[in-house]
Amino acid sequence: MSNNSNHDMRTPLSKVRGLGSAKDGTSHFWRQRLTGLANIPLALFFIYCIASVAGKSHADTLAFVANPIIAILLLLFVLSGVYHMKLGMQVIIEDYIHGEKIKILALILNLFFAAFIGMACVFSILKISFGG
Amino acid sequence: MAPKKSQRPLSPHLSIYKFPLTMMLSIIHRITGSALYFGTALLVWWLVALAMGGQAFATVTWFMQSPIGLFILVGYTWAMFHHMFGGIKHFIWDFGKGFELESVDFVAKIAVIIPVILTIIVWAVGLSLV
Numbered sequence: 001m002s003n004n005s006n007h008d009m010r011t012p013l014s015k016v017r018g019l020g021s022a023k024d025g026t027s028h029f030w031r032q033r034l035t036g037l038a039n040i041p042l043a044l045f046f047i048y049c050i051a052s053v054a055g056k057s058h059a060d061t062l063a064f065v066a067n068p069i070i071a072i073l074l075l076l077f078v079l080s081g082v083y084h085m086k087l088g089m090q091v092i093i094e095d096y097i098h099g100e101k102i103k104i105l106a107l108i109l110n111l112f113f114a115a116f117i118g119m120a121c122v123f124s125i126l127k128i129s130f131g132g
Numbered sequence: 133m134a135p136k137k138s139q140r141p142l143s144p145h146l147s148i149y150k151f152p153l154t155m156m157l158s159i160i161h162r163i164t165g166s167a168l169y170f171g172t173a174l175l176v177w178w179l180v181a182l183a184m185g186g187q188a189f190a191t192v193t194w195f196m197q198s199p200i201g202l203f204i205l206v207g208y209t210w211a212m213f214h215h216m217f218g219g220i221k222h223f224i225w226d227f228g229k230g231f232e233l234e235s236v237d238f239v240a241k242i243a244v245i246i247p248v249i250l251t252i253i254v255w256a257v258g259l260s261l262v
Contacts, residue, residue: 033226036219043212051258058189061182085169092162117172124179 028087035084042077049074062128071129078121086114153240161218164211171208209254213247 008015019025049070053061064070089110097103178196181188195201221243224230230239 033223037223040216040220043216047209047212047254051254054258058182058186061189065179065182081172085165085172088165089169092166117176120176121172121179124176124183127183128179 028090032084032087032091035080035087038076038080039084042073042080045073046077065125065128066131068129071125074125075122078118078125082114082118082121086110089114153244154236157218157221157240157243161215164215164218167211168208168215171204171211174204174208206251206255210247210251213250214243217243217247 017025049064053064056064065074090107093103093106093110097106178192181192196205221239224239230236
């Protein structure tokens with residue numbers, strides 16, 4: 001172990017931080033798993049919601065989504081879901097798109113898409129829930 | 133005299149290579165993930181229409197209840213369950229469990245079968261409520 005210090009070019013600080021050359025360590029992996037874990041109960045809840053409003057009128061569906069408990073859980077599902085899918089699509093892009101320019105463009109579009117989906121869902125749920 | 137055929141394992145030849153189940157599932161996990169990704173556009177359409185009013189909501193309801201809409205929704209339900217159980221399978225592997233060849237195949241088969249059953253149950257219940 002002590003011999004290693006003769007060859008290891010990393011500073012003691014970088015070893016302690018353990019963030020590697022990409023400077024963010026395992027955070028992408030960890031957040032992917034964390035949002036995935038959260039998505040299990042939230043997605044089941046979402047399926048329950050869709051089944052509950054299937055075939056209902058506009059007014060009844062509005063009333064269902066406006067319920068604070070339903071709205072809060074739907075918001076959590078949207079937030080955890082769009083973060084999870086942004087991370088997942090990023091991995092697919094980085095794995096399969098090799099041209100540097102098109103890859104960066106795809107990564108930007110991925111972020112914009114996830115942000116738009118998230119914002120549109122959050123705004124709609126809040127508007128319905130606040131009774132606007 | 134022909135040399136005795138070697139019994140050593142050969143490296144996989146892509147043209148005759150039988151994909152292991154786990155490899156197929158790894159690819160399908162990415163495909164279902166991508167489908168769920170783009171399918172969120174439908175969720176946005178539904179929620180925004182719901183917030184906009186009766187006219188917009190009638191349009192999205194008409195689409196969702198059309199044959200194409202129902203096909204997409206059933207497919208989306210399956211993709212969600214499939215991706216969910218694929219994810220649970222990865223959680224098990226993340227903990228370093230179930231890496232024996234038999235366990236790997238068993239877990240993979242479970243992760244294929246349960247999502248199909250759950251999709252059928254959800255839609256059997258869902259369609260009976262409508």
